[in-house]
Amino acid sequence: MSASTKMPRSSAPKPRPRELPQTDGRESGKATSPPEKTRRAASTPFLLDFVPLQAPDQTRLAQFYERLKEGHLSTTRCRNCGAIHWPPRVACPDCHAEDLEWIDLPSTGRIYAFSAVLAGAPLGMESEVPFAVGLVDLEGAPLRVFGRIDGRPWNELKIGDTVRVESLTLPDGRVFYRFHTPE
């Protein structure tokens, strides 16, 4: 990894925030309505919910989620050795320094490999089946990132396809990133 890799925030087109599909979390395929959204957010126990807690009093990586809310995928870079990490960290695995800075990442990348979940989804994701996931090489950054690929159905994806980063907002205000095929 190069210390000189720079990815100024202005260089990346801004991904558009979008809402996560609403799911009840327990009953597959059930139609949802606005009152159920809030119920799901309030009732999914933390230990059965993969989306991390994001507030500054819950994680030292809160800035990742703050930047994601503004539409930017970001990560940490080590001020001591220049290593760029993915996912973001609080200590550098290369030199063990704790002096890290935030940098924004490119918002597009190319699919290195992908598959789809056609059965066997975890709680809260059953109604999203089938969904595609893949490893994406970010454009112009030395990073490969795993994520959901929304947009075109899985059987219309190809290795090498360009996808862009998207920010998704949960009903309770938490955010997470996904990839999306071009429209």
Added chain:
Amino acid sequence: MSAVRKVAIVAGATTPFGVRPTTWSEMAQEVGAALFRAEPELRSEDVDSLFVGAAEPERFAFQTHVAPLAAEQMGLAPHRIIQRTELACASGQSAIRSAYAAIAAGLSDVAVAVGIEKMNLPSMAEANTAMGCVMDRAWDGPHGATAPPFFAMVAQRHMLEYGTTEEQMAAVSAKNHRFANTNPHAQFYSKTFDTAKLARLPMVAPPLRLGDCSSMTDGAAAVVLAAEDHVSRYTDAPAWIRGSGQYSDFHNLAHAGSLTDWKGLTRATHEALASAKLTIHDIDVAELHDCFSISEIVEYEAMGWCPPGAGGKFALDGRSDIGGDVVVNPRGGLLGCGHPLGATGIAQAVEIFQQLSHDVPPARQAPDPRYGLVHNLSGSANVHSIMIYEGGGAG
């Protein structure tokens, strides 16, 4: 290494594997009874230490502190070392490795390594959530990552880079299911799958079909390990531990690197073979971690039985079958037996113990095996764990 004691497996037993109408604790009792039945010379007071391989009892059975629970259920009262080992899909081998280390170091004389996993729950989505926890929950989990899509990407890249085919992957699954038909404890003992039938099964995670994937399985297995001067009390056909190797490669899916070149497995294999002073071609029978059909294909390559890219043909040509270069997964593999995470590595060791003493049905007996190998991977091929055994009076 020097001044360590020799260690052997002297007894082993498994429960039936499958979708079982029973609980975690009941399976602990069941495997304890099976172990004492399998080795009439074994007495509870002989067992000074207990290592319990259990991947996710918190998730699947809402139970932690499982080592003393297993001891109580099995009718054991260990007084030297008692602990659980957790290494996801390799939790069982991890228990054996810990028992081996303890005995070799002189801290234990006779130890039991048991693996127990209850995976089938009323809600499959809840069980799948448990499987998702094996990944990096904060970064891979929210996308819906579990094992099938990861190994599907391995298969996709292997097909792209080397021309591996669905037919070659089905050849692995058909072989292991055929062996499972000789194993009454296998989940798919009474179900037959040939390559034509496998090709008609639905896709789970493309390009992997249902028959390319191991199952959610309930089961338990146990072995007794003994120091060299305690072995002859139990058996004249022990399986001596000759070597071992392990390598932790990565965890977050983004760090998998080449999906088709499992460098961590190559390193663990070299470590294990060097410690045993053997080459891979000395191995007569191997239990490889076929959590997915593509896994076994990549394992032939990374472990050195064939060049990179030739694993699919290796399977299709029968070189991993009886009469080939090495007999792979005669127990039925994870594909045919099912994969109760903590029990798998122990059940594989039981198979090698029985293969080396010619104590399996003729239809799956490797011809006069001297050396046997067990490989487990865990998670998304994050860690590779290998142990090598030698049969007979070689101690």
